[in-house]
Amino acid sequence: MARALINVPQKSKRGEIIEIKTLMSHPMETGFRPGMDGQLIPRDIIEKFVCTYNGEVVFSAQLHPAITANPFISFTTIATDSGTLVFSWTDNKGETQVQTASIQVE
Amino acid sequence: MNRLAYLVVIGIALPAFAQDARKSGFDFMGPDTQAMQKDDLANPGMLSVLEGEALWKANAGTSQKSCASCHDDATQSIKGVAARYPAFDETTQAPLDLAGRIIQCRTERQGAPAPQREGRELLALTSYVAHQSRDLPIAPPKDARLASTRAQGAALYSTRMGQLNFSCAQCHDDNAGGHLGAAPIPQAHPTGYPLYRLEWQALGSLQRRFRNCLSGMRAEPIAAGSKEAIALELFLMERAAGIHLETPAVRP
Numbered sequence: 001m002a003r004a005l006i007n008v009p010q011k012s013k014r015g016e017i018i019e020i021k022t023l024m025s026h027p028m029e030t031g032f033r034p035g036m037d038g039q040l041i042p043r044d045i046i047e048k049f050v051c052t053y054n055g056e057v058v059f060s061a062q063l064h065p066a067i068t069a070n071p072f073i074s075f076t077t078i079a080t081d082s083g084t085l086v087f088s089w090t091d092n093k094g095e096t097q098v099q100t101a102s103i104q105v106e
Numbered sequence: 107m108n109r110l111a112y113l114v115v116i117g118i119a120l121p122a123f124a125q126d127a128r129k130s131g132f133d134f135m136g137p138d139t140q141a142m143q144k145d146d147l148a149n150p151g152m153l154s155v156l157e158g159e160a161l162w163k164a165n166a167g168t169s170q171k172s173c174a175s176c177h178d179d180a181t182q183s184i185k186g187v188a189a190r191y192p193a194f195d196e197t198t199q200a201p202l203d204l205a206g207r208i209i210q211c212r213t214e215r216q217g218a219p220a221p222q223r224e225g226r227e228l229l230a231l232t233s234y235v236a237h238q239s240r241d242l243p244i245a246p247p248k249d250a251r252l253a254s255t256r257a258q259g260a261a262l263y264s265t266r267m268g269q270l271n272f273s274c275a276q277c278h279d280d281n282a283g284g285h286l287g288a289a290p291i292p293q294a295h296p297t298g299y300p301l302y303r304l305e306w307q308a309l310g311s312l313q314r315r316f317r318n319c320l321s322g323m324r325a326e327p328i329a330a331g332s333k334e335a336i337a338l339e340l341f342l343m344e345r346a347a348g349i350h351l352e353t354p355a356v357r358p
Binding site for chain 2: 003005006007021023025027028068069070072
């Protein structure tokens with residue numbers, strides 16, 4: 001798989017609501033479209049997105065064929081402690097792409 | 107002679123007048139699309155720019171040299187380059203677009219296989235190179251050898267073609283600011299290419315946009331990298347001279 005853009009505030013106050021934005025590079029091929037040869041292009045989509053914050057799942061989503069290429073997912077969580085956010089995208093072949101970001105909470 | 111002098115005066119006065127009325131396609135977009143373009147962490151075109159950056163630094167071909175081996179730091183060395191293309195190429199003695207120049211560099215200087223037009227690799231490299239000229243004004247070269255091709259592009263722009271018998275100018279000059287179906291009609295200034303089109307779900311070149319428009323007009327699409335495509339690009343860049351580049355743009 002390819003690369004992702006992640007926007008997490010580097011610093012935050014304890015208890016503050018923070019917005020996290022992720023943009024994943026992925027074709028999200030539905031599996032319903034015929035290619036130039038008339039054959040269906042095999043499905044290639046991200047099926048699951050999970051974000052953990054210091055090991056605890058704070059957001060997860062299931063993705064389906066109607067979702068755009070390069071899906072942009074934005075959500076909020078509460079800054080509890082300094083640590084790492086781990087983002088993982090799993091596609092329908094079972095391959096997982098993982099990226100991390102760190103946050104400092106004062 | 108008097109009449110000729112009069113025409114020359116109009117010729118000088120008109121572009122100055124038109125300058126105020128010229129707008130990038132960005133100004134025709136909705137606030138959502140504009141916001142998506144402005145935020146580098148939400149702009150999907152930036153994914154290609156990042157990929158291009160990695161390719162810029164990676165060794166390729168038989169020379170085992172990267173783009174950076176010769177051009178060094180792209181943020182300095184190729185700033186403003188995209189604003190000058192298409193330019194006249196000394197080796198082929200013909201106008202060459204930016205993608206064409208990258209193909210030439212790849213094959214002749216790096217000894218790598220020619221990247222495919224509209225392919226992922228070439229789009230990524232082109233968007234990375236063009237991104238270095240973001241916020242710089244389009245500055246077409248004053249090379250006299252480009253004049254004939256540019257005139258050819260101008261003629262193509264105002265020629266009616268296809269089953270619908272439209273010319274580019276009928277939409278983009280006469281009806282710019284209006285709508286075609288639900289889609290706004292911009293003034294056709296190539297300010298953000300390669301750009302991310304939500305309709306394509308991908309990054310695409312200006313020449314893909316030409317094919318898109320031409321097939322909409324039921325005209326024969328011009329091939330990527332063809333003489334006609336470069337002529338039209340030359341003319342459009344001249345027409346947009348001074349407008350700032352915004353690669354990678356986002357359009358609906």
